Amino acid sequence: MTATVAQQKYEIKDINLAPGGRQRIEWAGREMPVLRQIRDRFAQEKPFEGLRLVACCHVTTETAHLAIALKAGGADAVLIASNPLSTQDDVAASLVADHGIPVYAIKGEDAETYNRHVQIALDHRPNIIIDDGSDVVATLIQERQDQLADIIGTTEETTTGIVRLRAMFKDGVLTFPAMNVNDADTKHFFDNRYGTGQSTLDGIIRATNLLLAGKTVVVAGYGWCGKGTALRARGLGANVIVTEIDPVRSIEAVMDGFRVMPMTEAAAHGDLFITVTGNKHVIRREHFENMKDGAIVCNSGHFDIEIDLKSLESMATEVKEVRNFTQQYCLSNGKSVIVLGEGRLINLAAAEGHPSAVMDMSFANQALACEYLVKNKATLEPGLHSIPTEVDQEIARLKLVAMGINIDTLTDEQVEYMNSWTSGT
Numbered sequence: 001m002t003a004t005v006a007q008q009k010y011e012i013k014d015i016n017l018a019p020g021g022r023q024r025i026e027w028a029g030r031e032m033p034v035l036r037q038i039r040d041r042f043a044q045e046k047p048f049e050g051l052r053l054v055a056c057c058h059v060t061t062e063t064a065h066l067a068i069a070l071k072a073g074g075a076d077a078v079l080i081a082s083n084p085l086s087t088q089d090d091v092a093a094s095l096v097a098d099h100g101i102p103v104y105a106i107k108g109e110d111a112e113t114y115n116r117h118v119q120i121a122l123d124h125r126p127n128i129i130i131d132d133g134s135d136v137v138a139t140l141i142q143e144r145q146d147q148l149a150d151i152i153g154t155t156e157e158t159t160t161g162i163v164r165l166r167a168m169f170k171d172g173v174l175t176f177p178a179m180n181v182n183d184a185d186t187k188h189f190f191d192n193r194y195g196t197g198q199s200t201l202d203g204i205i206r207a208t209n210l211l212l213a214g215k216t217v218v219v220a221g222y223g224w225c226g227k228g229t230a231l232r233a234r235g236l237g238a239n240v241i242v243t244e245i246d247p248v249r250s251i252e253a254v255m256d257g258f259r260v261m262p263m264t265e266a267a268a269h270g271d272l273f274i275t276v277t278g279n280k281h282v283i284r285r286e287h288f289e290n291m292k293d294g295a296i297v298c299n300s301g302h303f304d305i306e307i308d309l310k311s312l313e314s315m316a317t318e319v320k321e322v323r324n325f326t327q328q329y330c331l332s333n334g335k336s337v338i339v340l341g342e343g344r345l346i347n348l349a350a351a352e353g354h355p356s357a358v359m360d361m362s363f364a365n366q367a368l369a370c371e372y373l374v375k376n377k378a379t380l381e382p383g384l385h386s387i388p389t390e391v392d393q394e395i396a397r398l399k400l401v402a403m404g405i406n407i408d409t410l411t412d413e414q415v416e417y418m419n420s421w422t423s424g425t
Contacts, residue, residue, distance in 0.1 A: 010096045011104045011117070013089040021064075021094030028061035028356040033402035034364045034395060035065050042073030047371045049074035051152070054126040056118070056136045058086035058348055059105045062359035064094065066130075067101050069367050078124045080117040081105035082132035083302070085341060086348035122147065128370050129154040133302045134161040134168075141173050153177040153373035153380065155366055157187060159223065159278045160302035162384070169383045177380040179369035181362070184387040186395045188224045191362040195354030197228025199347035200274060200300040201236065207325045207340045207350040208296065210272070213237030218270035220263060221277035222249040225300065229274055230258055241266045243282075267291050274346075275299045275306035284308035288315060288337055298340035300347055307343040325350040364395045 029036065042048075053075040057063045063079070070077050079101055081087045087105040095101045104117040118139050127150055131137050137154050140147060153176050156162055162182050168174035181187055204210060217238040219230045230240045230253070242253040243263045250260050263283065266273075267290040275282045278301050285308065291297075299306045313319065318330040322338070325346075329337045341349030354362075368391050373380065400407060410418070417423055 010102050012092040013106050015093050017090040018093040018097035021090030024061045025064045031356040032065050032360040034360045034398045038367050039069035039072050046074035051127045053077045053128045054121040055079045055130040056082045057132050059092050060088050060353045062356045064091050066363040079103045080121045084109045084114050085344045125150050127152045132158050134164040151176045152377045155179040155181050155369040157181040158302045175382050178384050180384045181365045181369050184365045185392050186361040187365050190358050192224035193228035195358040196225040197232035199354045200229050201232050203346035203351035215271040216269050218266045218273045220275040220282045222253045225276040273297045280305045281308040282306045285311040293335040296338040298346040299343050304343040309343050
């Protein structure tokens with residue numbers, strides 16, 4: 001529904017879903033103490049006063065807390081979905097009704113609606129962009145050159161988006177700073193590994209009710225998301241195969257106890273296939289042809305291009321919905337392939353995304369990256385910038401405090417030793 005509440009425009013499924021969304025947002029907040037502390041400071045200091053901000057994110061209970069923190073900091077913020085299937089409609093409704101944040105996001109929106117929402121976001125003429133996957137930034141550069149002068153910078157927390165930003169900078173079109181939130185230690189070590197690992201399997205189980213014990217699970221990609229997914233699948237009793245293109249990661253997977261082989265070989269063994277590479281057509285026609293009857297295929301990378309669905313559709317004699325978020329492709333060879341969540345992020349299509357405890361650190365990084373852009377706008381050069389080490393360390397310290405965990409500190413003697421070259425054996 002497109003409507004206006006107190007002169008506020010938005011486009012969501014149903015504003016009447018707000019009470020349920022409010023309750024779930026409050027529940028998520030119990031596990032997000034670091035972002036809560038940042039929000040409280042932002043409310044006092046107002047680092048974004050007078051600035052327009054667009055956030056293109058998965059509209060979840062955790063994202064709600066990021067949006068609320070940014071508004072508390074003075075930002076004139078608009079929120080849109082970064083994926084057509086990742087919006088939680090009750091959360092979108094609560095953000096509009098309870099917090100006055102314009103939201104343009106509907107679970108299941110088609111590509112035309114998604115692209116229109118990107119244009120609406122750019123109509124806000126943002127100074128700062130939080131962009132999962134860099135669709136907003138790419139559209140800005142390709143279609144809204146006149147708005148480039150308004151941009152202070154962007155933040156990006158997906159591997160896919162970082163790849164795109166690097167390509168933009170290489171081509172000379174990224175003319176403003178971009179904060180690489182994805183590679184912050186307190187992001188990828190935890191969000192990518194533990195968040196993706198747990199939420200991916202959660203989505204698969206909700207969609208299929210599959211028993212993983214004894215199944216052969218093929219994980220495509222052994223970055224931090226792949227590591228977490230493989231680890232959690234093994235923890236549930238699966239036999240895990242890893243496919244990779246990187247020799248170092250391949251050795252790591254072997255030494256972590258997994259079988260490693262090309263996808264062409266793994267295709268004949270797998271009962272369940274999970275792509276987490278950030279690349280295109282990792283599973284394609286020749287792999288579908290070699291799969292077992294009833295093999296299940298899903299993706300936990302940002303975009304749905306990791307699985308070559310167009311080729312699969314051309315091979316199919318029939319496509320039918322057999323469960324929610326579960327489509328069966330009946331092939332001419334008599335076998336079938338099951339695709340989950342239309343090849344989109346299965347952890348958000350069929351489940352709720354990452355647990356709030358891990359998103360607490362990821363969104364703390366996003367909030368502080370926005371603040372860093374504002375504070376350093378006079379000196380930051382165009383291109384990708386890492387989260388400063390001291391910010392990473394502070395987020396980790398706050399998380400430990402919230403968890404009630406104490407750690408050691410260096411003695412004066414140890415500090416002296418680590419800063420000296422004269423002491424040896």
